[in-house]
């Protein structure tokens with residue numbers, strides 16, 4: 398499928414609408430007779446057309462000369478959206494809404510004191526979001542409101558990235574190296590990370606920042622040895638007052654590199670929350686995504702985590718994985734619910750260019766994903782879990798969402814802070830993105846080097862870049878806040 402747009406100053410919204418239905422469509426002229434979604438604006442008309450399976454469907458409307466460029470783009474997008482809904486007999490649940498943070502839109506509108514009726518009209522009438530998805534976003538916004546209100550202007554979270562994994566999953570688009578190909582880099586990486594954490598401590602002190610949460614993610618942090626993990630967590634404990642931190646998460650990720658010893662190291666190192674991510678409890682699907690472990694290994698890892706004293710555990714599932722079915726997904730969901738973790742996060746498979754799923758072109762088979770997502774929201778509600786954070790990603794199957802569910806009182810603060818851009822995140826490690834936030838007003842970013850090798854040789858340059866943190870606080874914050 399090709400996307401052809403002509404006559405607008407910006408094509409973004411029209412291309413987004415086309416990609417809701419054809420996520421892998423390429424932009425540009427189509428060969429004669431090829432399948433195409435077309436939108437053309439002329440001096441007097443708006444045209445939307447689809448050529449599919451040799452059949453062409455066209456809609457034509459008079460151009461409203463009173464509209465400005467943005468309004469015209471919206472009107473034309475709406476026309477194209479309705480045409481594509483009719484031609485494909487599907488209606489995306491998030492309608493035409495773009496952006497990864499629908500809940501953030503609600504918070505922003507509340508900050509502007511917009512009446513609820515206007516917020517609802519924005520979602521449901523302007524962007525055609527379904528009743529179900531609007532209710533979900535509203536529910537999450539209400540849950541988050543109390544947590545966000547407690548945030549102080551100079552609060553921040555610390556993110557530490559470990560870009561190594563025992564093997565690469567077929568759907569992965571992260572900057573992550575296998576431990577086998579990076580063996581010689583891992584110890585130097587841990588040493589460099591410890592130095593950067595000291596640097597961050599000094600930066601935070603200079604700017605009078607208060608640490609709220611810590612998150613060690615990846616990659617797979619437990620791909621480090623128990624000793625390396627201990628070194629890293631000791632450094633964190635030495636630099637920061639853990640007793641004053643509200644939450645400390647370590648992603649224990651995959652059972653093929655997470656044993657009882659590491660789970661104890663994490664617990665003794667001060668973590669208050671871990672994540673064990675099955676993605677599925679089907680051996681068949683685990684094999685299809687390139688995991689080198691079984692579902693039983695996940696259950697054993699969870700039991701070990703409880704034995705090691707972890708009382709706040711998240712488990713991730715992914716809807717739409719290769720070889721999975723609606724009933725298979727339901728079994729995975731039931732299996733995870735039976736373990737009774739404090740959080741369950743349901744992701745929708747995302748088709749990023751860097752993942753081998755895209756390269757293998759296998760994605761077309763996964764058309765039951767919407768049923769899986771609906772099923773998870775119903776089953777988790779029945780099991781006593783409430784949604785507490787949500788985000789969307791470009792390239793997600795059927796443009797659906799990723800939703801974190803929680804037992805009452807176990808919301809992951811870090812997930813809310815980062816997703817709703819509530820406060821600054823200072824990041825350490827390769828691929829780290831430091832996000833500087835003045836709530837509701839200003840956001841700036843400082844990037845670390847992306848790959849471990851560059852990260853190791855570029856410490857001085859990153860130290861210089863991080864001076865931007867001081868500049869941000871000096872420029873945008875009063876001395877006394």
Ligand code: SF4
Pocket residue numbers: 561562564565566568569570571573615616617650651
């Ligand atoms: S565990 Fe996560 S980061 Fe590692 S390869 Fe799999 S998807 Fe990528």
